Amino acid sequence: MKPSTAHPSAHIEHWDVVIAGAGPGGLACARALTEQHPGRRVLLLEAGRTYDRHPCPVDKGFACTGCAGICNVVSGFGGSMHYGDGAKLSLLPSGRRLIDHFGATTAQNLCSTAYAWLTEPLATAPELLGQNLTDRAIDAFDANALAIREYPVAVLGESDLGRVIKDFHNRLATAVTVRHTTELAAAEPNGTGLLLTVRSGRTLQRLSADHLVLATGRRGVTSTTALLHSLGVTTDLPDISLGVRFEMAAPLLAPIGEEHPDLKITQTDGARKVKTFCFCGGPNGGRL
Ligand SMILES: Cc1cc2nc3c(=O)[nH]c(=O)nc-3n(C[C@H](O)[C@H](O)[C@H](O)COP(=O)(O)OP(=O)(O)OC[C@H]3O[C@@H](n4cnc5c(N)ncnc54)[C@H](O)[C@@H]3O)c2cc1C
Incomplete structure (x- = not known):
């Protein structure tokens, strides 16, 4: 089945800054932005589930089920939020x-x-x-x-780390819009900003943004590099x-x-x- 796209004439949401990835990098970026530039319209996209929904069947001795394409180990605050060693x-x-x-x-x-x-x-x-x-x-x-x-x-420990992540989200709640299970799928230049394609399940949505921050961690290494190259940005090979x-x-x-x-x-x-x-x-x- 092909993913559905929002109606072409639908109003395109505009954001001052879109951040892709709500790991420690993306959350810290959102916090710094809201503290240093209050009033900016900031959208934080996270491909993974919310931080309090990170079960893994493998931890309980079961086989990996794929979790509907969203691996709870590599998405959502990286691996450190998932494993029991805090x-x-x-x-x-x-x-x-x-x-x-x-x-x-x-x-x-x-x-x-x-x-x-x-x-x-x-x-x-x-x-x-x-x-x-x-x-x-x-x-x-x-x-x-x-x-x-x-x-x-x-x-x-796990509970302290959970408290820290919850606190991050609570601080951002009024200043930033956070969308989970929603990933940045593509970006293209649009005047002085960018036109973004965002995927949530089978639904694609177009957004525009003045700035895009890629904080996609290891889950996004390949796609982020491909996206940067498609935008004409040269990158150094990672160490x-x-x-x-x-x-x-x-x-x-x-x-x-x-x-x-x-x-x-x-x-x-x-x-x-x-x-x-x-x-x-x-x-x-x-x-x-
Ligand atoms: C098992 C394990 C244990 C670790 N233990 C520690 C530790 O004890 N101490 C420590 O300091 N570090 C630890 N780390 C490392 C730490 O987890 C990473 O350094 C840190 O998470 C990196 O932060 P980040 O924000 O750059 O990326 P991540 O935490 O990986 O966050 C990136 C986020 O971007 C999301 N994403 C990816 N692509 C997209 C997209 N296209 N659109 C929207 N969202 C997207 C991902 O779902 C993810 O949530 C550990 C890592 C692992 C795997």
């Missing part, structure tokens, strides 16, 4: 990419703002862990030419970061979690960094 928030830009792209000062400022926004809805400020590694642990890894990184991390996940039983990870909730171990070959290993070893470590 989220770890670092006070420092932990990856080198943020620093490479923005410079150390801006990267640190962005990280501090994100940390503040993600922790202020909590009743008590979370404890910062991972700053007092024992000599025993440092020496044990050092014996194998592996270096442990000491950096502060806060651990948010590829290959992650391999080894799973081990929680009792084995527990001692590592006592040292650091998100331990990063770097293997070096002289001055050259060869690999970084991450161990999520907190109380829920190894649960997957």
Whole structure:
């Protein structure tokens, strides 16, 4: 069956800014916009379901059912909202990419703002862990030419993370229109702005916008790149970061979690960094 399109003569909604993607990037962008430019008409589109509807049959031991084309693992606040290990928030830009792209000062400022926004809805400020590694642990890894990184991390459980996301949405409720299970399907230049095609189920709708923000995360990597190219925007190849996940039983990870909730171990070959290993070893470590 072909998707239906709104009647051609139907009134086309106009928005000052349309943001595609309501993960942490899109929500933070919406918040910054409404604080810095109150009164702008902002539409936030999210392909996934609402944040409180993220079940996954695989978690309960059942087979993947496809969830009607909307995977709850990769849509809606990325994977961190889905899995039971909650989220770890670092006070420092932990990856080198943020620093490479923005410079150390801006990267640190962005990280501090994100940390503040993600922790202020909590009743008590979370404890910062991972700053007092024992000599025993440092020496044990050092014996194998592996270096442990000491950096502060806060651990948010599932309910705290849910509270944070709910708070984000509540703050935006009066200033931003949010549409879930609605995705940006296409965009084309339209005078000084853009004409957008938005899909919700089988229905296509046309919108116009002065500005478009693409905050589509990993679910949107391919389609976003294709869309940018169709608009004549050149893009740099992303820095590829290959992650391999080894799973081990929680009792084995527990001692590592006592040292650091998100331990990063770097293997070096002289001055050259060869690999970084991450161990999520907190109380829920190894649960997957
Ligand atoms: C298992 C797992 C655990 C993680 N744990 C942590 C952690 O502990 N700490 C941490 O800091 N990070 C963690 N991360 C990484 C974190 O989830 C991502 O860095 C973060 O979600 C990226 O934010 P984002 O807004 O860029 O993208 P996303 O969170 O991926 O959000 C993008 C959103 O855009 C939507 N979208 C995509 N295409 C469209 C479209 N065309 N139209 C409308 N909407 C669209 C998607 O549905 C999605 O909701 C984890 C990731 C995974 C997978």
